[in-house]
Amino acid sequence: MEIVLALLIVILLVVILIAVRTWQFSRTAVAASLPFPAQLSDPRLDPMLAAQHLSAVIQVQTVSHEDSAQDHPENFTVLHQIFRQEYPLLHQRLQCEELEGGSLLYTWAGKDPSLEPVLFMAHQDVVPADEHTLNKWTYPPFSGAIADGFIWGRGSMDIKCQLIAILEAVESLLSAGFQPNRTVFLAFSHDEEVLGFGARRIVARLQQQNIRLHAVLDEGTYVLEDVLPGFSGRTAPIAVTEKGYLSLKFTVEATGGHSSTPSAETAIGILSRAIDRLQSNPFPYRLNVALPMFKAFGPAESTMMKIAFANLWLFGPMVRRQLAASSETAASIHTTTAPTIFHSGIKDNVLPSLAEAVVNFRILPGESVGSVCDRVRAVIDDERVSFAPLPNNAWEPSPVSPSECSAYQHLTTVVRELFPDTTCAPNAMLGATDSRHYHAISDRVYRFTPILVHKEDLERIHGINERLSLENMNHLVLFFYRLIQRWSSLDQ
Numbered sequence: 001m002e003i004v005l006a007l008l009i010v011i012l013l014v015v016i017l018i019a020v021r022t023w024q025f026s027r028t029a030v031a032a033s034l035p036f037p038a039q040l041s042d043p044r045l046d047p048m049l050a051a052q053h054l055s056a057v058i059q060v061q062t063v064s065h066e067d068s069a070q071d072h073p074e075n076f077t078v079l080h081q082i083f084r085q086e087y088p089l090l091h092q093r094l095q096c097e098e099l100e101g102g103s104l105l106y107t108w109a110g111k112d113p114s115l116e117p118v119l120f121m122a123h124q125d126v127v128p129a130d131e132h133t134l135n136k137w138t139y140p141p142f143s144g145a146i147a148d149g150f151i152w153g154r155g156s157m158d159i160k161c162q163l164i165a166i167l168e169a170v171e172s173l174l175s176a177g178f179q180p181n182r183t184v185f186l187a188f189s190h191d192e193e194v195l196g197f198g199a200r201r202i203v204a205r206l207q208q209q210n211i212r213l214h215a216v217l218d219e220g221t222y223v224l225e226d227v228l229p230g231f232s233g234r235t236a237p238i239a240v241t242e243k244g245y246l247s248l249k250f251t252v253e254a255t256g257g258h259s260s261t262p263s264a265e266t267a268i269g270i271l272s273r274a275i276d277r278l279q280s281n282p283f284p285y286r287l288n289v290a291l292p293m294f295k296a297f298g299p300a301e302s303t304m305m306k307i308a309f310a311n312l313w314l315f316g317p318m319v320r321r322q323l324a325a326s327s328e329t330a331a332s333i334h335t336t337t338a339p340t341i342f343h344s345g346i347k348d349n350v351l352p353s354l355a356e357a358v359v360n361f362r363i364l365p366g367e368s369v370g371s372v373c374d375r376v377r378a379v380i381d382d383e384r385v386s387f388a389p390l391p392n393n394a395w396e397p398s399p400v401s402p403s404e405c406s407a408y409q410h411l412t413t414v415v416r417e418l419f420p421d422t423t424c425a426p427n428a429m430l431g432a433t434d435s436r437h438y439h440a441i442s443d444r445v446y447r448f449t450p451i452l453v454h455k456e457d458l459e460r461i462h463g464i465n466e467r468l469s470l471e472n473m474n475h476l477v478l479f480f481y482r483l484i485q486r487w488s489s490l491d492q
Contacts, residue, residue, distance in 0.1 A: 220447025
């Protein structure tokens with residue numbers, strides 16, 4: 001009887017502890033909005049005008065190919081002509097420098113040169129449209145069609161929309177007579193989609209001028225509606241860091257020969273088993289990076305999610321399993337492994353003497369290129385399989401930018417102004433962006449694109465029927481119109 005009573009007491013204490021921690025977790029404070037005495041009221045925007053400008057630049061095929069011989073650099077000249085034609089005040093008042101390749105750096109001089117500048121980013125290039133899918137597009141990928149309430153085409157979401165929104169906002173601010181306190185830079189690289197050199201050249205140019213930036217905003221995460229499993233309503237994960245990147249080329253050499261007398265192990269077989277071992281032994285799932293986001297999202301979580309995240313000491317394994325079950329969340333809690341290329345063989349009756357594969361890893365903050373290579377070596381455990389990073393395809397996770405500072409708080413304030421009832425939280429960017437280079441000259445680098453997306457929208461990025469709603473385009477312009485005022489007026 002005493003044992004039963006003791007057990008009941010223990011169970012009661014556990015239940016009370018779970019309830020108390022859940023109550024505390026549910027009371028997660030929503031970040032306060034920072035007041036800002038705006039000098040200017042919002043402009044009367046013509047949503048169709050911004051849409052037409054976006055349509056025009058979509059029609060210019062500034063495509064970046066893996067094989068640069070397929071590129072058409074002359075298209076960037078056409079694009080820049082559109083910029084000069086449609087944004088005359090900007091090109092009269094701002095200094096514009098074109099760097100090698102076609103990257104652009106605009107300088108809007110501030111009233112106080114002693115203050116560190118702020119910088120807003122986007123890239124001019126886009127990925128190709130797969131020729132095999134052209135018949136599946138509602139409108140051709142480079143038509144820039146404005147129809148059904150959307151602007152259609154490659155770049156409408158990634159990321160010519162943000163580029164045009166920045167230009168529209170600056171043109172409107174200039175027209176209204178706005179003068180920033182801090183210098184404002186606009187940086188538009190030309191080869192982000194191939195992890196190129198444009199952003200690096202811009203950063204090098206700023207370093208030559210001994211410039212350190214107060215804050216940077218690049219493309220990144222979105223306002224999500226019913227995308228994350230277990231969360232209802234709108235959430236806005238603001239990327240304050242970025243996963244690292246590593247592409248390893250694996251090689252196996254073996255004795256070739258005639259396929260009629262194959263050896264017990266072939267080059268293809270050895271390499272295939274090695275790749276299978278990598279996929280069958282994923283990197284461990286860790287909640288530490290994503291935990292700040294889930295804590296901040298507390299108000300948007302289901303009751304069961306609140307209980308689980310408030311009591312990870314008990315439910316940690318269950319939470320990891322649930323997050324790992326969805327591709328939208330699994331990538332946020334571990335280093336991912338993705339075989340992307342496999343080459344071997346020259347003829348159906350010839351045993352290949354060489355087999356090669358490429359595996360791409362997106363490295364979780366807290367791990368490194370070195371630790372990933374060590375684990376790969378241990379998991380494969382086969383000296384016949386060699387590997388090495390592809391040139392220019394390896395870098396560490398980015399440093400974590402602060403979320404307890406005025407730059408971040410002003411950013412989230414504007415998000416909540418334009419998207420009411422949205423919960424903002426710091427997060428890690430899963431993909432690679434140009435912004436990783438800017439940590440060399442700034443401690444505050446953020447990645448966010450202020451558009452509302454649903455799950456099906458995410459599939460359109462780099463995919464079929466990429467499109468942006470007219471409403472989202474309007475939100476983009478207003479976002480930068482407000483944020484440029486706030487950031488350029490910061491006194492600390």
